[in-house]
Amino acid sequence: MGPALYRPGASPVHRLPPQVKIVCAGVAVLCVVATPRDAFWGFGVHAAALGVVWRAAGIGPGWFARRALIELPFVVLAAVMPFTGGGRRVDVLGLSVSVEGSLAGWNILAKGTLGVLVSLTLAATTHSGDLVRGFHRLRAPKLVTTIASLMLRYAEVIAAEAHRMRVARLCRGHDPRFLWQAGATARGVGMLFLRSYERGERVHRAMLARGWTGTMPEPAREPAGAKAWAAGLSPAVTAAVALGVGLCLR
Amino acid sequence: MTPGEAVGRQGTAPAALRVSGLTFAYPDSRPALRGIDLEIAAGERVAVLGPNGAGKTTLALHLNGVLTPSAGTVEVDGLRLGPRTLREVRRRVGLVFQDPDDQLFMPTVGEDVAFGPANFGVRGGELAERVRAALDAVGMAEHAGRPPSHLSEGQRRRVALATVLACDPLLLVLDEPSANLEPVARRELADVLLGLGRTMLMVTHDLLYALQLCPRSVLVDDGVVVADRPTRDLLADTGLLAGHRLELPWGVQLS
Numbered sequence: 001m002g003p004a005l006y007r008p009g010a011s012p013v014h015r016l017p018p019q020v021k022i023v024c025a026g027v028a029v030l031c032v033v034a035t036p037r038d039a040f041w042g043f044g045v046h047a048a049a050l051g052v053v054w055r056a057a058g059i060g061p062g063w064f065a066r067r068a069l070i071e072l073p074f075v076v077l078a079a080v081m082p083f084t085g086g087g088r089r090v091d092v093l094g095l096s097v098s099v100e101g102s103l104a105g106w107n108i109l110a111k112g113t114l115g116v117l118v119s120l121t122l123a124a125t126t127h128s129g130d131l132v133r134g135f136h137r138l139r140a141p142k143l144v145t146t147i148a149s150l151m152l153r154y155a156e157v158i159a160a161e162a163h164r165m166r167v168a169r170l171c172r173g174h175d176p177r178f179l180w181q182a183g184a185t186a187r188g189v190g191m192l193f194l195r196s197y198e199r200g201e202r203v204h205r206a207m208l209a210r211g212w213t214g215t216m217p218e219p220a221r222e223p224a225g226a227k228a229w230a231a232g233l234s235p236a237v238t239a240a241v242a243l244g245v246g247l248c249l250r
Numbered sequence: 251m252t253p254g255e256a257v258g259r260q261g262t263a264p265a266a267l268r269v270s271g272l273t274f275a276y277p278d279s280r281p282a283l284r285g286i287d288l289e290i291a292a293g294e295r296v297a298v299l300g301p302n303g304a305g306k307t308t309l310a311l312h313l314n315g316v317l318t319p320s321a322g323t324v325e326v327d328g329l330r331l332g333p334r335t336l337r338e339v340r341r342r343v344g345l346v347f348q349d350p351d352d353q354l355f356m357p358t359v360g361e362d363v364a365f366g367p368a369n370f371g372v373r374g375g376e377l378a379e380r381v382r383a384a385l386d387a388v389g390m391a392e393h394a395g396r397p398p399s400h401l402s403e404g405q406r407r408r409v410a411l412a413t414v415l416a417c418d419p420l421l422l423v424l425d426e427p428s429a430n431l432e433p434v435a436r437r438e439l440a441d442v443l444l445g446l447g448r449t450m451l452m453v454t455h456d457l458l459y460a461l462q463l464c465p466r467s468v469l470v471d472d473g474v475v476v477a478d479r480p481t482r483d484l485l486a487d488t489g490l491l492a493g494h495r496l497e498l499p500w501g502v503q504l505s
Binding site for chain 1: 311314316337340341344345347349351352353354355356357358364365366368369370397398399413414417
């Protein structure tokens with residue numbers, strides 16, 4: 001398991017209704033992706049808007065930077081492109097780089113980084129349970145939200161079970177560093193699958209016993225007020241304005 | 251047990267639970283229940299004792315219609331369990347499962363307690379009141395907003411009980427309620443159960459817990475009822491217990 005994505009807090013960003021944050025993050029990512037790659041200042045505006053959100057949430061750039069490492073493979077790809085790209089070439093610091101390749105690399109780097117950071121910001125300020133509630137509020141299919149909330153509930157149970165099984169193997173001298181010992185780990189995974197399957201059956205029975213007929217009861221829908229929508233969407237609006245100006249100036 | 255005994259206990263009102271000739275085999279054709287007869291009057295607390303694999307949990311799953319018998323009947327407060335009465339029987343019989351992680355599947359305690367009554371059509375203010383009352387009854391009212399995974403085993407067990415209490419059942423069926431509980435949590439759960447004053451059927455092989463909570467006990471082994479007596483009498487019969495792979499903990503003796 002990597003570092004926790006959610007950072008508990010009581011900032012204005014944390015307190016926004018989840019559906020508002022989901023819409024804001026979705027719109028912001030679309031704006032980032034649609035921004036022309038040579039509108040460099042546009043990416044600056046996006047980054048600045050993100051910085052303001054971090055400030056309001058009380059979370060520093062370091063927290064996001066560590067979790068953004070997931071993007072590293074794309075960064076490597078972007079770093080190679082100036083050298084492998086075709087077309088007109090210019091000399092930079094004695095190296096011959098392709099103009100087209102450089103712009104393509106920058107495009108991947110800027111949009112990828114901003115996209116990852118926007119998602120991380122949403123995850124850092126919204127608890128996973130609230131995310132599911134937010135999607136429900138946005139009328140995502142009920143089956144999807146049900147499966148997501150069950151997954152969130154039982155991922156922890158199954159992870160704890162896997163951990164206990166691993167500790168029990170290690171206690172009996174199992175050292176999974178060697179390939180020929182991978183068999184025990186594989187059997188452990190198989191056992192975990194069986195256990196999870198059986199648990200699924202027991203959970204289903206327990207749901208039936210409480211009168212479940214196939215549809216989940218409707219959770220309360222707390223509508224977000226106009227104020228929350230206005231405040232919550234302001235970063236997305238900023239990004240959209242930057243996109244609009246960028247497109248007009250082409 | 252002789253049928254006369256049960257009738258004498260029950261009086262004129264319909265029994266809270268009447269099971270007759272209940273027979274069931276799992277798909278691998280291993281017979282689990284081979285003709286169970288059992289009658290419980292309203293207000294009684296009865297323990298179902300027996301060794302592992304005796305069919306205790308299988309019996310519990312039949313009382314709620316989760317499993318369907320190959321022969322025999324289940325009646326709850328005079329209502330015969332069948333496809334048409336399934337829903338009503340499930341409302342009347344509250345089943346608390348052995349592992350609270352199987353029972354508690356919603357993101358928060360409050361939502362989980364609301365799941366049952368919402369299925370039975372309770373809505374709005376009444377639903378909120380049911381949830382509050384049920385959590386209050388088990389002493390967990392202040393934990394309504396927490397995820398179940400953040401609770402101790404004892405707390406989870408009590409929340410699992412609350413999820414069933416919120417449906418306001420006529421009969422409470424508990425499967426191994428004391429399993430995996432530390433002594434204090436065990437005592438707290440016993441206090442809650444005794445304070446409820448409800449008709450109760452408790453499946454267990456924790457003989458002292460049965461003695462503490464249930465005046466009457468039914469010994470089940472190999473899918474049939476072997477004995478039906480006051481709990482103290484049954485537990486004092488060491489020969490009977492030994493014959494069915496049961497024994498009191500070391501150092502404990504009942505006269």
